[in-house]
Amino acid sequence: MAAHSVKDMHIFPPRIKDEPDDDGFFSSPKEDSKPLKRPREDDDSSSNRFLLILQDSKAKKVKSKDKKVPEADKRKKPKKEEEQKWKWWEEERYPEGIKWKFLEHKGPVFAPPYEPLPENVKFYYDGKVMKLSTKAEEVATFFAKMLDHEYTTKEIFRKNFFKDWRKEMTSEEKSTITSLSKCDFTHMSQYFKAQSEARKQMSKEEKQKIKEENERLLKEYGYCVMDNHKERIANFKIEPPGLFRGRGNHPKMGMLKRRIMPEDIIINCSKDSKIPAPPPGHKWKEVRHDNKVTWLVSWTENIQGSIKYIMLNPSSRIKGEKDWQKYETARRLKKCVDKIRNQYREDWKSKEMKVRQRAVALYFIDKLALRAGNEKEEGETADTVGCCSLRVEHIKLHPELDGQEYVVEFDFLGKDSIRYYNKVPVEKRVFKNLQLFMENKQPEDDLFDRLNTSILNKHLQDLMEGLTAKVFRTYNASITLQQQLKELTNPDDNIPAKILSYNRANRAVAILCNHQRAPPKTFEKSMMNLQSKIDAKKEQLADARRELKSAKADAKVRRDEKSKKSVESKKKAVQRIEEQLMKLEVQATDREENKQIALGTSKLNYLDPRISVAWCKKWGIPIEKIYNKTQREKFAWAIDMAEEDYEF
DNA sequence: CAATCAACTTAGTACCTAAAAC
DNA sequence: GTTTTAGGTACTAAGTTGATTG
Numbered sequence: 001m002a003a004h005s006v007k008d009m010h011i012f013p014p015r016i017k018d019e020p021d022d023d024g025f026f027s028s029p030k031e032d033s034k035p036l037k038r039p040r041e042d043d044d045s046s047s048n049r050f051l052l053i054l055q056d057s058k059a060k061k062v063k064s065k066d067k068k069v070p071e072a073d074k075r076k077k078p079k080k081e082e083e084q085k086w087k088w089w090e091e092e093r094y095p096e097g098i099k100w101k102f103l104e105h106k107g108p109v110f111a112p113p114y115e116p117l118p119e120n121v122k123f124y125y126d127g128k129v130m131k132l133s134t135k136a137e138e139v140a141t142f143f144a145k146m147l148d149h150e151y152t153t154k155e156i157f158r159k160n161f162f163k164d165w166r167k168e169m170t171s172e173e174k175s176t177i178t179s180l181s182k183c184d185f186t187h188m189s190q191y192f193k194a195q196s197e198a199r200k201q202m203s204k205e206e207k208q209k210i211k212e213e214n215e216r217l218l219k220e221y222g223y224c225v226m227d228n229h230k231e232r233i234a235n236f237k238i239e240p241p242g243l244f245r246g247r248g249n250h251p252k253m254g255m256l257k258r259r260i261m262p263e264d265i266i267i268n269c270s271k272d273s274k275i276p277a278p279p280p281g282h283k284w285k286e287v288r289h290d291n292k293v294t295w296l297v298s299w300t301e302n303i304q305g306s307i308k309y310i311m312l313n314p315s316s317r318i319k320g321e322k323d324w325q326k327y328e329t330a331r332r333l334k335k336c337v338d339k340i341r342n343q344y345r346e347d348w349k350s351k352e353m354k355v356r357q358r359a360v361a362l363y364f365i366d367k368l369a370l371r372a373g374n375e376k377e378e379g380e381t382a383d384t385v386g387c388c389s390l391r392v393e394h395i396k397l398h399p400e401l402d403g404q405e406y407v408v409e410f411d412f413l414g415k416d417s418i419r420y421y422n423k424v425p426v427e428k429r430v431f432k433n434l435q436l437f438m439e440n441k442q443p444e445d446d447l448f449d450r451l452n453t454s455i456l457n458k459h460l461q462d463l464m465e466g467l468t469a470k471v472f473r474t475y476n477a478s479i480t481l482q483q484q485l486k487e488l489t490n491p492d493d494n495i496p497a498k499i500l501s502y503n504r505a506n507r508a509v510a511i512l513c514n515h516q517r518a519p520p521k522t523f524e525k526s527m528m529n530l531q532s533k534i535d536a537k538k539e540q541l542a543d544a545r546r547e548l549k550s551a552k553a554d555a556k557v558r559r560d561e562k563s564k565k566s567v568e569s570k571k572k573a574v575q576r577i578e579e580q581l582m583k584l585e586v587q588a589t590d591r592e593e594n595k596q597i598a599l600g601t602s603k604l605n606y607l608d609p610r611i612s613v614a615w616c617k618k619w620g621i622p623i624e625k626i627y628n629k630t631q632r633e634k635f636a637w638a639i640d641m642a643e644e645d646y647e648f
Numbered sequence: 649c650a651a652t653c654a655a656c657t658t659a660g661t662a663c664c665t666a667a668a669a670c
Numbered sequence: 671g672t673t674t675t676a677g678g679t680a681c682t683a684a685g686t687t688g689a690t691t692g
Binding site for chain 3: 246250417526529
């Protein structure tokens with residue numbers, strides 16, 4: 001097992017060399033020549049061609065670079081309408097790297113300033129009333145508001161909180177308040193509960209007023225102008241200060257997330273746009289004009305020191321194009337996935353350890369849809385892993401288990417500290433390799449000690465332009481949906497039953513991607529309710545059937561029009577109730593199966609929307625049954641372009 | 649190379665609101 | 671009309687990826 005160093009990687013030329021060219025002939029329709037590193041650029045070459053055809057047929061000429069003013073219609077029609085229908089997907093794209101030509105916005109909305117507590121709301125230290133300085137009080141309220149949440153009982157949370165809180169105290173406060181356990185926030189907590197109760201009890205008018213105020217804010221700050229089009233901003237409000245709550249066992253939980261001031265803010269917009277004004281008496285940290293990026297506002301957050309951004313809504317051109325591209329890359333993977341699979345199987349036999357590790361890791365990523373798994377700084381975040389960062393302690397090898405050979409048992413915490421637990425039969429070679437990788441290692445050692453995401457992605461790049469680890473997730477998710485829909489959709493089913501099939505297909509993907517959720521708090525109860533509804537409906541059905549029967553008997557005896565009619569209407573009633581019952585039962589099944597599975601994430605991020613659109617068209621299902629309004633906005637491009645014969 | 653930074657996607661949950669049930 | 675429930679949205683944390691820096 002010679003060499004450690006990653007240099008060696010290149011000793012053996014990647015044998016898949018011919019692979020990436022596999023669709024070289026599609027090469028980018030335009031603005032090309034430089035890409036190389038921006039693999040994605042040519043992704044939708046094929047779709048673009050499709051688009052061009054479409055446009056031609058509509059005699060709608062592609063305009064040159066400039067996004068173009070909506071010339072004529074500008075005054076004919078109200079602008080609004082024009083904006084809503086803008087089909088960015090029919091326009092030519094910008095050259096590589098340029099994200100926009102013009103950008104104007106109003107800047108962020110800051111968190112409302114702190115409002116000190118009324119005098120009668122007390123804080124107690126060691127049993128005695130204590131008046132806190134404004135700054136200390138503000139931080140105390142953050143804690144008070146979380147009082148009945150369990151993490152305020154956690155050691156780390158309390159420790160971090162207390163440390164940061166003390167930083168906000170005056171020197172007197174600091175010397176008095178030396179122990180968190182002597183602090184009594186209950187009065188404050190009660191006050192906030194009363195406040196939120198009062199908010200619920202507000203009159204119609206008051207609520208209306210708040211709603212209007214929100215709408216005003218949205219109208220003023222929620223949109224920007226990007227290249228002649230008004231686009232919705234995703235998150236125009238700056239995150240308010242509060243206590244950091246990481247997910248899982250986060251070492252920084254409870255730390256103070258500080259208030260963001262205009263002086264922290266970098267504004268990004270066009271030079272020739274109306275530059276947003278900072279709040280009176282304040283200045284921006286910086287104003288820049290960088291059209292190589294998509295964000296409008298950024299600031300550095302104090303917990304991890306990472307940068308946060310204000311960006312556009314998923315319905316925007318800039319997000320939509322990228323999303324579309326993502327699926328095109330996944331479709332390119334579809335074309336060469338067999339080759340890649342053969343390759344990594346070969347690599348299981350390599351004499352180079354790192355090649356074997358890479359190949360086994362890739363197998364997991366492909367087969368199990370694991371995430372890449374970057375290494376993380378210890379003590380900065382919760383201890384979670386992905387494929388490349390798996391440790392020996394995260395898998396167990398069973399030469400035989402429940403009648404299956406070569407079973408690998410995975411048990412680890414992944415993104416968001418969601419547990420991944422799975423027992424998977426693998427090929428013998430994989431199994432043997434894993435044994436090899438684990439030899440002489442401690443549980444806390446890396447399983448793939450010669451591999452990281454960077455090495456893996458570099459390799460993938462060689463196999464296919466634009467290929468990275470996450471493309472496998474997208475590909476496997478989308479292809480699974482397509483297959484499952486084919487398999488599960490029964491042409492004779494009615495619409496609710498077909499939708500159940502859709503949801504089951506979606507669910508298969510969610511399970512593959514391990515998209516879990518906490519069972520809703522009211523799950524059991526709502527299940528019971530549904531069941532009793534079903535029972536009631538069953539009884540109703542039985543009644544209706546009895547009535548039908550007697551009506552039939554009656555009709556047989558009387559043989560008149562009236563009784564015949566009665567039979568008919570009773571028949572109809574039975575049918576109607578049967579249908580209702582079915583619907584309820586379907587609903588119950590769907591909900592039960594969904595107890596711990598979240599469908600939203602895969603729907604929004606992994607499933608090529610054109611598959612769903614095509615399915616809807618094919619079976620006459622209204623698209624509204626599958627995508628709600630927001631989703632339809634996000635996927636407008638797919639809804640517009642996919643026909644029923646679309647193949648992922 | 650490894651570490652860090654920057655930009656962007658993906659993620660679950662808390663909260664809100666509208667619709668349904670009572 | 672009031673309460674309950676479900677669905678949708680806002681929020682923001684936690685990933686991935688590629689570039690830059692040392």
